[in-house]
Amino acid sequence: MPDDFKSNPDCDTFNWKRLFFLFLGIVLFAVVYYSPHWSDAVDPVGKEFALSREGKGALAVALLAATWWVFEVVPVGVTSLAIGVLQVFFFIRPARRAFTDFMDPSVMFIFASIVIGMVFTKTGLTRRLAYKMLVIVGERTSMIYLGCFLVTAALTHIMAHTAVAATMYPLLLSIYGLYGEGNKPTRFGKGLLIGMAYVAGAGSIVTLLGAARGPVAIGIFNDVLGREVDFFELSYYMLPIGWLMVFLLWGFFMVFFKPEKKVIPGLRQRAIRLNNELGPITKKEIVATCIILGCVLLMSLRSFIPALKPLDKTAIIVTSTILFFITGILDVDDLEEIPWDIILLFAGAISLGFCLWETGAAKWLAVKWLMKLEGANWFLFVMGIAFFVMLMTNVIMNVAAIAISLPVALVIAPYLGVAPEVILFASLATAGMPFLLLVGAAPNAIAYEAGQFTAGEFFRYGTLASIILMVVVAFAVFFLWPLMGMPVGV
Numbered sequence: 001m002p003d004d005f006k007s008n009p010d011c012d013t014f015n016w017k018r019l020f021f022l023f024l025g026i027v028l029f030a031v032v033y034y035s036p037h038w039s040d041a042v043d044p045v046g047k048e049f050a051l052s053r054e055g056k057g058a059l060a061v062a063l064l065a066a067t068w069w070v071f072e073v074v075p076v077g078v079t080s081l082a083i084g085v086l087q088v089f090f091f092i093r094p095a096r097r098a099f100t101d102f103m104d105p106s107v108m109f110i111f112a113s114i115v116i117g118m119v120f121t122k123t124g125l126t127r128r129l130a131y132k133m134l135v136i137v138g139e140r141t142s143m144i145y146l147g148c149f150l151v152t153a154a155l156t157h158i159m160a161h162t163a164v165a166a167t168m169y170p171l172l173l174s175i176y177g178l179y180g181e182g183n184k185p186t187r188f189g190k191g192l193l194i195g196m197a198y199v200a201g202a203g204s205i206v207t208l209l210g211a212a213r214g215p216v217a218i219g220i221f222n223d224v225l226g227r228e229v230d231f232f233e234l235s236y237y238m239l240p241i242g243w244l245m246v247f248l249l250w251g252f253f254m255v256f257f258k259p260e261k262k263v264i265p266g267l268r269q270r271a272i273r274l275n276n277e278l279g280p281i282t283k284k285e286i287v288a289t290c291i292i293l294g295c296v297l298l299m300s301l302r303s304f305i306p307a308l309k310p311l312d313k314t315a316i317i318v319t320s321t322i323l324f325f326i327t328g329i330l331d332v333d334d335l336e337e338i339p340w341d342i343i344l345l346f347a348g349a350i351s352l353g354f355c356l357w358e359t360g361a362a363k364w365l366a367v368k369w370l371m372k373l374e375g376a377n378w379f380l381f382v383m384g385i386a387f388f389v390m391l392m393t394n395v396i397m398n399v400a401a402i403a404i405s406l407p408v409a410l411v412i413a414p415y416l417g418v419a420p421e422v423i424l425f426a427s428l429a430t431a432g433m434p435f436l437l438l439v440g441a442a443p444n445a446i447a448y449e450a451g452q453f454t455a456g457e458f459f460r461y462g463t464l465a466s467i468i469l470m471v472v473v474a475f476a477v478f479f480l481w482p483l484m485g486m487p488v489g490v
Contacts, residue, residue, distance in 0.1 A: 018073050025067035032060035033090065041367035044374065044411050055361035057092035058352075062361075062395055065352055069345075069437060070459050076438065076448075077341035080348020083355075093355055101351035102344075105314040110346050110442045111338070112317040113166035116292055117446075118337060119324055121170040123285045124278060130174035131275035139267040141188060141259035145195065146250055148172060152196050153203030153246045159296045161204035161211055163317065165443035167292075168196050173450060178267060181260075189452040191257030195249060198435055198465060200443040202245035205238045205432035207231070209300055212313075213398045213431050217406060221424050224410045229424070237425050237486060241476050245433065248468055256461060287327050295320045342445045349439035353396035357404070362396060366404040370412060378418045378488075379478060382426050385409045386473050390430035390466060394440040398431040419487040422477055429473050435462035 033056055041049040051059075061083055068079040080102075087098040120126040137147035148168070155164040172192045179188055204210030208218075208231050218229045298316050302308045324330040356362040366388065373384040385405060392401035409423050434440025438448050438455050448455070482488050 018071075021067060021071040022073040025064040025073070028067060029060040029064040029086070032063060033057055041364045042371065043367050043408060044371070044415070049360060049364045049367050051364045052360060054092050054359040055364060057087075057090050058355045058359040058361040059365075060090075061086050061092065062352060062356060065348070066395065066437065069439060070455050072455050075341055076455065077344030077348075080344045080346075080351070083348040083352050087351070087355055092359065097358070098351055098355070101354045102347040104347070104350045104354075105312065106350055107343065107347045108318055109160070109314045110162055110445075111343055112314070112321045113160075113162045113442065114338060114343070114446065115166075115321045115324065115330070116163060116317075117166035117169050118334060119288050119292070119329055120167060121173075122334070123288045123329065124282065125285050125288060126170040127174050128275065128278055128281070128285070130171045131271040131278075133171070134175065134178070134271035135268055135275070139263045139265065141261055141264065142254055144175065145191060145253060145259075148175070148192060149195055149199045149246055149250055152199045153242070156200055156203035156210040157207045158209055158300055160209070160299065160313065160317075161200040162442040162446075163296070164203075165196060165200050165446045168200075169193075169446050169449070172196055178270065179261070179264065183451070185452045186260055187257045188259035188261070189450070190457070191253040191259065193447040193450050193452045194257070194458060194461065195253045197441070197443040197447040198249050198433070198462075199246055201433040201435075201441055202242050202249065204242075205429055206242040207235050207238075211398070211432065213402055214428060216399050217402045217424060217428050217431075220403065220406050221410070221420065224407055225420055229421075234425075234428075237481060237484065238428065240480060240484075241429050241472060244472055245469065248472065249465065252465060252468065256464070284327075284329050288324070288329055291320050291323045291327070339449045342449050345439060345445050345448075346442060349396075352439075356396055362392070362404045365392075366408055370405065370408050374412055374415070376416070378416050379474075381412070381416050381418060382422055382477050383470070383474060385423060386426040386430045386477075387470065389427045390434070390469065391436075393431045394434040394436040398434065398441070402427060402431050421486055422481065422488055425481065425486070426473055426477055429476070430469060433466075433469050435465040435469065437462075 035056065038051045038056065040051070043049070064086070065079055065083050068074060068082070069076055074082075084095075084098045084102065087093045088095045092098075120129075133147055133151070134144070137143045148171075152164060152168050155167070176189050176192060179186070181189070205214075208214040214234060218234070222228055295316050298308070298311070299313045302311060302313065353362075356365075369388050370385065373381045376384065389401050389405050392405065406423070406427055409427070410420050413420055413423050434444065436459055438444045438458060444458065447453075448458070477488070
């Protein structure tokens with residue numbers, strides 16, 4: 001929670017700022033929920049989508065949650081609990097549906113990913129990797145930024161970005177520990193942690209292994225148009241966008257989060273000494289590495305071996321948690337170290353996403369927005385879709401953002417002479433980089449755990465990063481992708 005919102009028991013002044021945003025969320029909820037009927041949305045074939053009372057309720061809950069999350073008027077996990085409670089009290093969804101979503105497989109995936117990060121820390125693997133990285137990148141903080149970002153982005157090409165974030169998180173904390181500022185927030189600390197979250201998203205768009213949104217989008221594309229997009233075609237068009245964003249984000253953080261120190265004197269020698277003090281690799285480190293690599297390999301092979309496709313990635317990664325306890329790497333006391341506030345944060349986001357989906361509010365929003373673009377210039381149409389997906393992916397799951405917008409956009413596209421491939425890849429690019437809200441992606445929430453930045457700071461700088469993202473997508477749509485052979489018109 002930001003310092004502005006913390007109560008001071010030794011001071012008689014009342015926290016009016018916190019109270020203002022607390023009630024602002026409530027007022028926004030009431031205004032939307034009790035407002036008169038909103039007009040129907042009509043898709044290109046004339047189908048009407050009415051916004052029901054439950055749908056308005058879902059939008060109301062979303063506004064309250066976003067306000068409370070951004071300004072942290074209560075702990076982020078408590079806001080998530082409020083999402084479930086409001087759905088029940090205002091008859092938006094029954095309790096069984098609202099709270100069942102708190103145990104969605106995506107939440108369990110995040111839980112298991114965080115546990116992997118804990119194992120890295122407990123076994124000493126984190127420090128060993130951190131010291132070796134610092135020996136390579138040296139003592140300049142700009143190069144430490146770059147090295148951390150490159151490793152994060154590269155790992156998301158072969159494993160889920162959530163798991164990458166959970167792996168990198170303790171490593172970054174170890175690196176920051178050598179910065180010499182203790183645990184207090186600094187520009188360097190903010191840059192490391194927020195940068196990791198942003199770059200994890202940028203890297204995850206390059207292959208089908210980085211996140212579930214890619215396979216879902218390709219499946220929708222095939223269902224609507226009857227054309228397959230393979231692994232290598234996606235990587236061909238998305239690789240330059242992903243890596244361009246990685247390097248632009250590095251420059252972004254060097255401007256807005258320029259480290260207080262240009263150089264950390266003696267860091268390389270200190271890293272060598274600390275690495276030597278760790279001694280030879282231990283049995284627990286070997287066992288932990290085998291378990292983690294085994295799970296990563298199995299999750300990766302699902303995309304290439306048809307027989308493995310029925311295996312759910314959540315079940316695979318949760319197996320690692322079970323094995324950690326069976327092998328004695330973790331014990332029951334370690335459960336107390338799990339950041340349940342972060343898990344609740346994401347659980348609430350999942351519940352909110354399903355609420356918007358099931359009540360029809362998300363579909364209504366998508367059709368309303370996209371139909372406003374029906375007669376627009378082709379370039380504005382593509383960018384409008386990309387912008388909508390970017391906003392929605394910060395509030396609901398990026399898979400859901402793709403699922404509600406892509407089918408409608410693909411139906412409208414031929415009337416404007418727009419090739420469907422442009423719609424597909426532009427949507428995937430923005431869906432992978434939710435820079436505004438902590439709930440937009442698991443890496444955002446994991447980075448927040450370090451206490452280096454507030455949700456408000458994340459939103460503020462995320463707005464600027466989102467502008468950069470839209471400029472990059474515009475460059476790709478108008479110039480780069482046509483140069484690479486992607487059809488723009490039909």
